[in-house]
Amino acid sequence: MKNINLEKILSQISEEIHPFFGKGKVADYIPALASVDPKKFGMAITTVHGDEFVIGDADEPFSIQSISKVFMLTLAMQKYGEKLWERLGREPSGNRFNSLVQLEYEHGRPRNPFINAGALVVTDAVMDETDNALEELLRFVRTLANRQEIDIDMNVAESEREHGYRNAALANFLKSYNNLHNNPDDVLSVYFQQCALRMSCRDLSRSFLHLAHGGVSPITKEQVVHYRVAKRINAIMQTCGLYNSVGDFAYLVGLPGKSGVGGGIVAVMPGELSVAVWSPELNESGNSVCGMKALELFTTYTQRSIF
Amino acid sequence: MKNINLEKILSQISEEIHPFFGKGKVADYIPALASVDPKKFGMAITTVHGDEFVIGDADEPFSIQSISKVFMLTLAMQKYGEKLWERLGREPSGNRFNSLVQLEYEHGRPRNPFINAGALVVTDAVMDETDNALEELLRFVRTLANRQEIDIDMNVAESEREHGYRNAALANFLKSYNNLHNNPDDVLSVYFQQCALRMSCRDLSRSFLHLAHGGVSPITKEQVVHYRVAKRINAIMQTCGLYNSVGDFAYLVGLPGKSGVGGGIVAVMPGELSVAVWSPELNESGNSVCGMKALELFTTYTQRSIF
Amino acid sequence: MKNINLEKILSQISEEIHPFFGKGKVADYIPALASVDPKKFGMAITTVHGDEFVIGDADEPFSIQSISKVFMLTLAMQKYGEKLWERLGREPSGNRFNSLVQLEYEHGRPRNPFINAGALVVTDAVMDETDNALEELLRFVRTLANRQEIDIDMNVAESEREHGYRNAALANFLKSYNNLHNNPDDVLSVYFQQCALRMSCRDLSRSFLHLAHGGVSPITKEQVVHYRVAKRINAIMQTCGLYNSVGDFAYLVGLPGKSGVGGGIVAVMPGELSVAVWSPELNESGNSVCGMKALELFTTYTQRSIF
Amino acid sequence: MKNINLEKILSQISEEIHPFFGKGKVADYIPALASVDPKKFGMAITTVHGDEFVIGDADEPFSIQSISKVFMLTLAMQKYGEKLWERLGREPSGNRFNSLVQLEYEHGRPRNPFINAGALVVTDAVMDETDNALEELLRFVRTLANRQEIDIDMNVAESEREHGYRNAALANFLKSYNNLHNNPDDVLSVYFQQCALRMSCRDLSRSFLHLAHGGVSPITKEQVVHYRVAKRINAIMQTCGLYNSVGDFAYLVGLPGKSGVGGGIVAVMPGELSVAVWSPELNESGNSVCGMKALELFTTYTQRSIF
Numbered sequence A, B, C, D: 001m002k003n004i005n006l007e008k009i010l011s012q013i014s015e016e017i018h019p020f021f022g023k024g025k026v027a028d029y030i031p032a033l034a035s036v037d038p039k040k041f042g043m044a045i046t047t048v049h050g051d052e053f054v055i056g057d058a059d060e061p062f063s064i065q066s067i068s069k070v071f072m073l074t075l076a077m078q079k080y081g082e083k084l085w086e087r088l089g090r091e092p093s094g095n096r097f098n099s100l101v102q103l104e105y106e107h108g109r110p111r112n113p114f115i116n117a118g119a120l121v122v123t124d125a126v127m128d129e130t131d132n133a134l135e136e137l138l139r140f141v142r143t144l145a146n147r148q149e150i151d152i153d154m155n156v157a158e159s160e161r162e163h164g165y166r167n168a169a170l171a172n173f174l175k176s177y178n179n180l181h182n183n184p185d186d187v188l189s190v191y192f193q194q195c196a197l198r199m200s201c202r203d204l205s206r207s208f209l210h211l212a213h214g215g216v217s218p219i220t221k222e223q224v225v226h227y228r229v230a231k232r233i234n235a236i237m238q239t240c241g242l243y244n245s246v247g248d249f250a251y252l253v254g255l256p257g258k259s260g261v262g263g264g265i266v267a268v269m270p271g272e273l274s275v276a277v278w279s280p281e282l283n284e285s286g287n288s289v290c291g292m293k294a295l296e297l298f299t300t301y302t303q304r305s306i307f
Helices: A006-016 A065-086 A100-105 A116-128 A133-145 A154-163 A165-176 A184-195 A201-212 A227-240 A243-252 A289-302 B006-016 B065-086 B100-105 B116-128 B133-145 B154-163 B165-176 B184-195 B201-212 B227-240 B243-252 B289-302 C006-016 C065-086 C100-105 C116-128 C133-145 C154-163 C165-176 C184-195 C201-212 C227-240 C243-252 C289-302 D006-016 D065-086 D100-105 D116-128 D133-145 D154-163 D165-176 D184-195 D201-212 D227-240 D243-252 D289-302
Strands: A042-047 A052-056 A197-199 A257-259 A264-269 A273-278 B042-047 B052-056 B197-199 B257-259 B264-269 B273-278 C042-047 C052-056 C197-199 C257-259 C264-269 C273-278 D042-047 D052-056 D197-199 D257-259 D264-269 D273-278
Touching: A006 A042, A006 A052, A006 A289, A042 A201, A052 A201, A065 A116, A065 A133, A065 A184, A065 A201, A065 A227, A065 A257, A065 A264, A100 A165, A100 B100, A116 A133, A116 A165, A116 A184, A133 A184, A133 A197, A133 A201, A154 A184, A165 A184, A165 B165, A184 A197, A197 A201, A201 A227, A201 A264, A201 A273, A227 A243, A227 A257, A227 D227, A227 D243, A243 A289, A243 D227, A264 A289, A273 A289, B006 B042, B006 B052, B006 B289, B042 B201, B052 B201, B065 B116, B065 B133, B065 B184, B065 B197, B065 B201, B065 B227, B065 B257, B065 B264, B100 B165, B116 B133, B116 B165, B116 B184, B133 B184, B133 B197, B133 B201, B154 B184, B165 B184, B184 B197, B197 B201, B201 B227, B201 B264, B201 B273, B227 B243, B227 B257, B227 C227, B227 C243, B243 B289, B243 C227, B264 B289, B273 B289, C006 C042, C006 C052, C006 C289, C042 C201, C052 C201, C065 C116, C065 C133, C065 C184, C065 C201, C065 C227, C065 C257, C065 C264, C100 C165, C100 D100, C116 C133, C116 C165, C116 C184, C133 C184, C133 C197, C133 C201, C154 C184, C165 C184, C165 D165, C184 C197, C197 C201, C201 C227, C201 C264, C201 C273, C227 C243, C227 C257, C243 C289, C264 C289, C273 C289, D006 D042, D006 D052, D006 D289, D042 D201, D052 D201, D065 D116, D065 D133, D065 D184, D065 D201, D065 D227, D065 D257, D065 D264, D100 D165, D116 D133, D116 D165, D116 D184, D133 D184, D133 D197, D133 D201, D154 D184, D165 D184, D184 D197, D197 D201, D201 D227, D201 D264, D201 D273, D227 D243, D227 D257, D243 D289, D264 D289, D273 D289
Parallel strands: none
Antiparallel strands: A042 A052, A042 A273, A257 A264, A264 A273, B042 B052, B042 B273, B257 B264, B264 B273, C042 C052, C042 C273, C257 C264, C264 C273, D042 D052, D042 D273, D257 D264, D264 D273
16 A cells, blocks of 8 residues: 555545435434444554554444454354355345345355354354353454453343344244254354444454455464465455445445444455444445445545455 | 935045045154154034034044134134234235245234234234133133143143244244234243144034034034124135145135144034044145045035035 | 025115225226226126126126136136146235246246236146137137127237236246246237126126036026036135235135226125126225125125135 | 466366366256357466466357356446446345346346346347447457457357247346336347357457456557446456355455356456356356366465455
8 A cells, every 4th residue: 555645545534424424324223222423433444564544433432233243253264164154155145134034945044144144153153162152252352453441232232132033033043944053042142242342443443454464463463364264254245244235335345344233344455454434324224324435435545446 | 414414424534534544744843743643533523503423533632733723813803803903914825834934024914813923923912911811712612612621731832842943933023023012932832832732623623613603602502702703713714724725725625624733624614514633644734634635525525615 | 595685785785885986096007997987886696596686887898807817717627627737726825916926936836827827827728728719718708698799808908918018027937937838929918818808797797607506507507617616616716816815805705706907806605696896996906995895795784605 | 467377377277177077067958058068178368468378178169148248237337337227236136047036026126237137127228329239249349359250159049039938037027117128029139149149268358358457458458448347347246246156256266257157257356367267067056167166276376366
């Protein structure tokens, strides 16, 4: 990224994003999410050389929700490798993200690890191989982001559980196909907590940086995952990471990424950097309106994308 | 039914049914059902004049399973009348009996009271209006059949619960659409017990007789339901009572009826009689092979059907 | 029907139907249907003893549309008997009447003869066994109704063809599954013409009378179809005849019947009579609003139904 | 691609591919495709510097089938720009490539330009803006590949038409939603011909090279499409180009690409090269078995992918 002034680009985006506030809707299916200030906007970039650029509310933790699925998938791939795919697919779903329809037509085998059904299977798989999946996840994320204070918002987790009948349906449905090894309630408990992880844009950008750097974290200098696994997680994010807007995100942004209904989106520019953005107002697909736009502007101004 | 020798017809059917044994498969999703003797065959007729004709294992109680849905529906219609239909439909489903697909497309409103989702809503509705839905059901059925020994097979109920992840998925799914008022686990508990009712062909035939007699039980002489409600329950059985073989049953038998995966089928000949048959081997639709055939022969030999 | 004054009942219905005008919408997908006077209302009853009762516009011919499917099905059953069911089913569809979805899931085998896909297969089957399916149909209907003037409205047929892309899709789709023997365009041509038959309520009531009389027409004294076939056609009408309102029609009316988007409905009271009603305004399911209501009142006042 | 010996890599792939012959099945839905030699294997690489590397049957023309959809999409984007997306989407389909189901659920708006329904809409759009869409397509492709002999195999086109009832269903279905402006038969005629284009691996590699080079063809030195359009076509290929194996292709190969049932696959390595491979045996998704494997080996040995 020589000759590109990332600081200037961030401040430019931060200004141009203004007209897009008010065009989406904060997730309101649980009170703990609904109460967030809709005007929040933060963005953080970490380059593979270790430089960091932030703007706005980049250091304010928020509920990362589905972005946590990437972390759990990484743990599962570390433990199982290619064997993981015996239990789920890695094709885009072409349907809304928590659809039972597809699961029924495909006999209990979720299409990919980022739809809720697939994420439940991934969590169940990690639970099979560790005493405390949640603790392992926390340790993993804290190390990646280099911040020990990262934690679960138990208020959100509890609230998710109280309103999570659809996920409870999914878990029981998976169990009816013998594609859940643990008790559905136990898997749901871990799942709701992992989704309730609170992290900032800076945390997220840091903890995805190894995916832009052949699996090695420039922060910890450790090989988080094998070079090939990093590429593959990027590939899965690219084809399945943005709910029902995978095509739009590829078309407009052109980077592998993962979004959450908390309003966060993280994206990876292989060989260069990772970038996280947060703005709580969502479009109809459940992706942050300003987050999508900010990343579109980002690849426009940097003139870089994977395509 | 003057000039028709029902006793002779029963014994004729009982003989002609022999070649059809071995053509189906006993329900085996729970051990308690799988252990039943596949060669069982019983049939009982009760006429509106109070005559009873039985053959074979007509007095041996078996698990009535989905047939119980008619009893619970009757209680719900007594309590709610037409208001019941605000929560579910009464159209044939055109799909297999526990499909979540349809429920999703129709936003949590089950198509009819005899698919599992609809039956859960009906049970939930009855629970809303009584302290102990199960006790009320038992009292109701015992009175109709005039046999106080009718009871729930707790072994079967427990077994259903342990293997009932798909029903648990349905209940949670309905709850996610706010179409379940009680706790999913509580509704499931009642539901699994109602399905585990043990009754004989004679019991069943008796307890459906009022549906052939304008809502009045010729046994108890009481008006069980209004004349119009009796007709309407018959209509719903006619269009939705035989899982995915509603058309076949109308085509081949031509009577309103309801089947269960325990191998029972009850049918109603309005103005004349009720008839129950039991034989545990099921076809692919989950209906008793010999039961279907026996009723086909029955309407052929009596030359009576609603058409 | 002793002691029942059908004439009086008709005039009572004719009055009570008034508040229901304006509650539906005339079919407008082709101009030839859209131009009909929405206030038309006619009703005709023919008893198995040959008595006829009519009211309103009972002698005005209208486009019978899907009602024609019963005639073509009758010809097909005469020619093929039970072999016909090798090519299609007889189960209610549980979906809107021209859905391609179901056809795809069931690999080109239509669910029943009254959804458009099934009717195309039935027409194709009749075409296989005769030189001129349309002429045979006309001859058949003219004889049943005892009126030689019954004819096809070529204006409607032409209009259907011009707007019939969805039916053309169905025909080509069936052909792709090898479930159409003739050229799709040829089948469509016959199909659009059969649907464009113009008949009055009196014509329709007469031509369904044999279905209430064991297959023998009291008018021509001929055995139109075998006693058993008559019952079976009634059974199919009962479970599949009213588009997506099969359950409602059973619940509210309680007779086997068939409707068309021209606003006609014919129903059969086995052993007693046939009845036809016409009123062009349709509900969301494509059934005549006043026609449904008139038949509901009819079975309420006669206190007769198959249940 | 300095320091990478592409010639050597090609010959290595060519050897390692042997065990994968016989693991797929040549497309046999039309005789003209079924007769091809299943053992054919060719591969061609064109770098943005104009270097070409070929191996095997790289100069033998074959039926490119769905790969033609990229050319027609390019013409449509030249003519309409972003307005094109008013008529279709650009999201992966999550279903098999010619499903009518999805089209029905989405009211006649195809999910993306590479499923058959979407390709028909794209062809229709191009037809709207030119006198002879097919001639324009031919001119375009011949220029890109710099070979005037490229032509349509009328034998294949004719054969497709004779067996193309499912595509005829799609075209009529689209027309029923008013999402086809021209006569369905006319659109089908162009469509079947475009799919019957015969090109070699070398032709294909050359004619995709501008997509690896910011829209400028290094061969003709002309700006074929705007830099941004090139990126966007790559994005659409990435998310929708491999039928039902989009996820697998991203995971295993990691390049934007497009396949056809003739056994060809073309892929683009942005900034570097384009690569085409041909081998007629297909896997269950309709993609060339050896083609997929060859490209997987290619990105493994070059250690390059977009991720």
